[in-house]
Amino acid sequence: MNNLEVILESIISEGNTEKEKILREAQEKADEIIYQSKNEAEIKAREIIDKANREAETILSNENVSAKRESRDIEISAKNKVIDQIVDKLLENLKNIDESSYKNFVLNTIKNSDIKSGDLLLAKNYRDALKNEDFHGFTVADESVEDGFVIKSGKIEYDNRFSSIIKYNIDDIRKQISSEIFK
Numbered sequence: 001m002n003n004l005e006v007i008l009e010s011i012i013s014e015g016n017t018e019k020e021k022i023l024r025e026a027q028e029k030a031d032e033i034i035y036q037s038k039n040e041a042e043i044k045a046r047e048i049i050d051k052a053n054r055e056a057e058t059i060l061s062n063e064n065v066s067a068k069r070e071s072r073d074i075e076i077s078a079k080n081k082v083i084d085q086i087v088d089k090l091l092e093n094l095k096n097i098d099e100s101s102y103k104n105f106v107l108n109t110i111k112n113s114d115i116k117s118g119d120l121l122l123a124k125n126y127r128d129a130l131k132n133e134d135f136h137g138f139t140v141a142d143e144s145v146e147d148g149f150v151i152k153s154g155k156i157e158y159d160n161r162f163s164s165i166i167k168y169n170i171d172d173i174r175k176q177i178s179s180e181i182f183k
Contacts, residue, residue, distance in 0.1 A: 083177050087166060090173075094162040095147045099129040106130065106149050109160050110138065118153030121145050 097105070102123070117137040122130055124144045131140070141152070148161035166173060 079178065079182060082181070083174050086177050086181075087170070087173060091147070091162055091166055094166075095123075095125075099126055102126045103130055103134065106160075107134070109149075110135065110151070113151075113158070115151055115153055115158060118151045118158075121150040121152065123147050123149060 103126075106120070106122070119141040120130075120135060120138050121141050121143045123146065127140070127144055138151070145161055147163055148159075148165065150160060151158040
């Protein structure tokens with residue numbers, strides 16, 4: 001071999017060594033980039049999964065609260081319907097009390113008031129049961145009311161209709177009914 005061939009072979013050998021070194025370094029760099037990308041992707045995937053789990057827990061919690069609220073609203077609505085039916089029945093019973101009880105209601109209401117005279121508007125059903133002589137200082141008017149009675153004294157009307165008394169005291173009545181039947 002001549003010198004030229006030896007030099008050429010040496011250059012080729014060095015080139016091959018350098019090529020091997022460059023390829024090895026490139027492969028190591030590629031492996032490192034792949035490793036880092038894989039780690040970053042796993043971290044992002046865990047973050048996405050964790051966030052999705054938190055959102056799912058929040059949604060589930062909100063749905064539970066909403067279901068409980070809806071259940072409570074349905075229960076309250078059902079209770080209110082029962083109470084309304086009882087109030088309606090109460091008013092119906094008051095409209096149909098016997099004549100003696102009606103007369104006592106009118107006389108006791110007048111007795112417990114500060115009203116001394118006026119026109120009495122009695123319920124249609126009981127007009128014949130009560131006479132002017134039953135009331136001292138009061139006269140039975142020709143007009144009548146649906147239930148209970150009304151006193152007209154001058155320009156003032158004292159409303160003692162059962163429906164008005166119930167309406168005026170409805171909150172207390174509803175509370176009392178509720179505490180009695182929904183213990």
